[in-house]
Amino acid sequence: MGRTHVCCQKEAQNTLPSQLCAVYEYGGLVSQVIKKSKYNPKRFALLRLLSAEAAKMASKLGFDFAGFTVVPIPISRAREKERGFNQAEFIAKAVAKEFGLAVDTSILTRIRDTNKQFGLHKDERAQNMTGAFGVSKSGGGRFLLVDDVCTTGSTLITASSALYQAGAQDVRCFTLSRKI
Numbered sequence: 643m644g645r646t647h648v649c650c651q652k653e654a655q656n657t658l659p660s661q662l663c664a665v666y667e668y669g670g671l672v673s674q675v676i677k678k679s680k681y682n683p684k685r686f687a688l689l690r691l692l693s694a695e696a697a698k699m700a701s702k703l704g705f706d707f708a709g710f711t712v713v714p715i716p717i718s719r720a721r722e723k724e725r726g727f728n729q730a731e732f733i734a735k736a737v738a739k740e741f742g743l744a745v746d747t748s749i750l751t752r753i754r755d756t757n758k759q760f761g762l763h764k765d766e767r768a769q770n771m772t773g774a775f776g777v778s779k780s781g782g783g784r785f786l787l788v789d790d791v792c793t794t795g796s797t798l799i800t801a802s803s804a805l806y807q808a809g810a811q812d813v814r815c816f817t818l819s820r821k822i
Contacts, residue, residue, distance in 0.1 A: 657803040659813045663705050664792050664820030665696040672819050676790050680729055689790075693733040696818050697740035710786040710814065712738040712745045715801055716752040716775070734788040737816055749785070750801055751776045775801050777808035784812045793821040 666672045672692065679689035714730035722728050731747060738745045753776040774797075787801050792815070802813040 668819040693736035
């Protein structure tokens, strides 16, 4: 959990998120809950509980997202139809509730379907995500991107870059877990 180093942020010219809050390490019970909820929609109640606890923990740790709009990472229409839901939206709602923020699912859009990131190496993940996101509303704003897992950060970096190109003032990220 932390902030992007000031020098790195300047060098990246507003493409990197300024902060990542990943509450849990990806493994054990956390990874089981995430996997089971993604691939067995009947089990997403556990994801709701995990999300609520993660949001409470982030608050207790002193994370402050005041003034941010919560934006879940969008999944492809085909994947959402297959699963019946977007797991990032469940997490986003829990985070928004804990911090008293609004959720907006219309800001960031998936403009290109991508292969699943699972099993891809860092360079392959970055290439896979290139051009995947668009922004439907331009202008400034402060956004909190939400996803379930951060492995290499490719998804979050690509989405952050799209938001910054559309005029975002600040982009931070919240994930349930980070693969170490």
